[in-house]
Amino acid sequence: MNLNIRNFISSSDDFRSELDALLAWDSVSDATVQKSVADIVEQVRLSGDSAVVEFTNRFDRRQVVSSSELEISREELALAKDRVSPELILSLEAAAKRVYDYHERQKQPSWSYQEENGTLLGQKVTPLDRVGVYVPGGKAAYPSSVLMNVMPAKVAGVGDIIMVVPTPDGFVNDIVLAAAYIAGVDRVFTIGGAQAVAALAFGTETIPKVDKIVGPGNIYVATAKKMVFGVVGIDMIAGPSEILVVCDGKTDPDWIAMDLFSQAEHDEDAQSILISPDLDFIKAVKLSMERLIETQTRKDIIKVSLENRGAFIHVKDMDEAMDIANIVAAEHLELSIEDPEKWAEKIRHAGAIFMGRHTPEALGDYCAGPNHVLPTSGTARFSSPLGVYDFQKRSSLIYCSPEGASELAKIASPLARGESLEAHAMSAEYRILKDD
């Protein structure tokens, strides 16, 4: 199949503006979506269960009568697990264990130290009490996302993990429920869309109010999450998935072709970019792609995303490749090159760095250990993979000795008066020791 993929040359005058145009992604939801989501959120906030049931019946074409029908018990999760093939269950369990083990290294302890005069300073680190995990239903139902969103919360010690997953037309995905069972989700409700986000944010008679909502969703879910941000915490709003493969031309072109496909097959907006200093290699990868795409069940999606948003970038050398990678700040950066650790030192911005010829993104998506929830659309410039730190929070600790307080008060008092905050000054001055 002929593939019409953009070719860029880094030495071209227009390269930077072409690159910016390639990377541009506008995730803003339009006014209609905004209005519709605002209405749903407000009705769920005011009417609770009755609104949730009404929206669920309307949008998911269900016939729920009582809100109690919305919950899936742990026994039902176990039954769903029994319906999944043993091979798949073993893989889920192995993946869950690896993800758990990796994330245990992220858990942060409380800390404190004492100054000479006895004053204690530090931070107390505690898990969130209760978290909501949104899991999309229907065709894009990913059991791996259940593991990736739930395991860091488990490691953090979150008390209560509430999962919501829509079941349009009553369709239930057994693998997703099996993953919820294996991950140790506390309660599961079959709701989705903006109504599920609102129910988790404000709580209803049936759905417990949570402290933070994580997990991917469509534009309605994303808009609702942004709307309730502040009432609860949220994770990043994800854009389409992207991969940037840097190859020195010495990896099997078929491997690189398939690595690019594995991103492109997600959806029509996904982005796959290959950078190489070897023009013949780029051509070889293109030929591999044109041959291999015929074998792909999702070839229509792959073709659209490659032709709309994919690109080959021919660069001068590896240093320039790293500069471009830092501009792109890709969600997934694959360094399919010799001595990848050395080159990774030059990378400042990336969600995840896959090093070497034997580390395709797909391994990280499922079971290597690191999280597959990663910052997209260049947001790796300022944000991080989902992690245990997203499910822990901190309280500053200050315990002044009388001597310490007296010294600090003498610093604080002029500063407070400089800000015309007299009560602050006096509150500090009361703690100055008489004989000081």
Place this chain on the structure above:
Amino acid sequence: MNLNIRNFISSSDDFRSELDALLAWDSVSDATVQKSVADIVEQVRLSGDSAVVEFTNRFDRRQVVSSSELEISREELALAKDRVSPELILSLEAAAKRVYDYHERQKQPSWSYQEENGTLLGQKVTPLDRVGVYVPGGKAAYPSSVLMNVMPAKVAGVGDIIMVVPTPDGFVNDIVLAAAYIAGVDRVFTIGGAQAVAALAFGTETIPKVDKIVGPGNIYVATAKKMVFGVVGIDMIAGPSEILVVCDGKTDPDWIAMDLFSQAEHDEDAQSILISPDLDFIKAVKLSMERLIETQTRKDIIKVSLENRGAFIHVKDMDEAMDIANIVAAEHLELSIEDPEKWAEKIRHAGAIFMGRHTPEALGDYCAGPNHVLPTSGTARFSSPLGVYDFQKRSSLIYCSPEGASELAKIASPLARGESLEAHAMSAEYRILKDD
């Protein structure tokens, strides 16, 4: 002066609903503000400097002709510092040092580990490239906020720190500029409002585009920050400041009165609450307040905030006080009690915990070391004080050995096929070693 402050008794039937009503705070900006901010943000995005100059002249009543007039050079910051009293400069320098030292303990290193088969996993931790710090101008100009927002970024190793501060009618606050000089801000621009947030988020010919915007501001600033969230990172949107003082009745009532004032004097929406099991002590604090308020230059603000949003809560015992503190999840929690460390163990949610009778909030506001940018309005349930971690981000590291990749591919393949992602499966399967 007579003070009409609410009295609650925890044993009352209505207590929980009364408490919820007391704590309720609606920070939603109205449609007019939304529309106005959206217009400003869009115009700055499209027209850059010319829009920034136009809005600055309009809203801050200035006569800027060229955008170059918007920058304050480091030499001018040094001159401003020379105009501030030496005592205040010494306090600023002492505070900056203490804040820096405390935050150094928050800096997180990269980490990695190797599995038996040679596969390497970890996280690379890097500072943000460039950060914008918003500093309010006019009457609520707080040099301490400059230190608290800038020092953690310095500790993180942020390359470029850009400060914006509006100068309405051309009024420049020398102490704020001195704090910027001492903190080591890289560039300062005299712009504010939504136009400053938009300029930092999108960049203009003069104002550099940043990766994250932090710092407090009015409703226009907060709305603009929420609007550009995703294009850049932002810190939490702060609500009004609050303090919850728990006292066993054995601290000088004047001290507690002044600690409550120090919060109430911020603005009319600030919240000061005292919890005690000792009713006579509550009465004594009230008498202290009625006497001491006469001495306060900001007594009108203090009176309004205490009467609108303040409260005394009489509880059964200290255990119940801790339960209520966890419900409130206060920005500032003062445990003015015997054995405060023991009781602090029961606290799950608070921005900062001030322990003992000699640790008033005012010391933490200025110079104890911990950050004074703290989660408000109960958001301590899911968020943390501003810290070095807000200026660092993480990239996952995965480097599979051929043997490790081969093992992982056998786990990933069935999972990918279970999600109907065939290219993921094939990309993984290519890495299964032939003799495995």
